[in-house]
Amino acid sequence: MARFVNAPLGKLRGALGDAMFRKKNGKFLVGIKPDDFTPGEDIDSVNRRLRFSLTAKFSKAVNQNPNLKKIWDVCTPDTMSPFNGVLKENYHRITFDNVTDDALVTPETDAFNVIKDTITATSTQLQVKLQIIGTNNLIDPITEVEIQMAAVIFHKSAVDADLHTAFNFQSFKSPSIALSLIAPLTFTIDLIDSETRTWEWYTTHKPFFAFYTLDADGKVVHHSTTIIE
16 A cells, blocks of 8 residues: 655545545555445535546646656655646546636746737637746757747537537647747647547646746746746
8 A cells, every 4th residue: 555645635535436435543654445445426526536537637638748747756756756746736627527716837946937829729820929938937949049938738528529529638749949038939830630629528628837947958947937928
């Protein structure tokens, strides 16, 4: 049986998936639920499982971007994977049926601020125009020469519930562009056929965006706060 250190997901009790949570001697423990275990079917138990599942899917979408995964790895304790780091930070920001506007694509720790000018999100293109980032931050334009945008899109309300899942996520990254701290920046991601079809399966879309600087070798240096449309 494994043990949670500092209970990273809060004071969970009961079952989530194949995991069984309980408290013993002031410690939160997790093990594999027995074969004869019957999960609770009351509304609170069902919603807890749905919330955990949706948070895990959001975490998976974030970690699909290797650069975001590296950012979370740096900001997450050594005892925790980047996936669990995203899950822990977002569990209280996600409900059983929605990813709230407070969800984080990047950690808040050591993040520089960005301010959107305009955001356009359609089934064929994502475009974000940022206001001037400014020089009053930790970014060193001598070594941080490029910047890239990451996007995680949350989809819900399937057009055909018989064909498609209730929720879906897409993860994208823009081409990197030259970094400027004294001029507005524009990032564009064009969606290809299969990506467009996935978008069109749903009627409600919530895009989350974040940015990170890159050195001459393409390695991540600093990351921004998360912004939404």
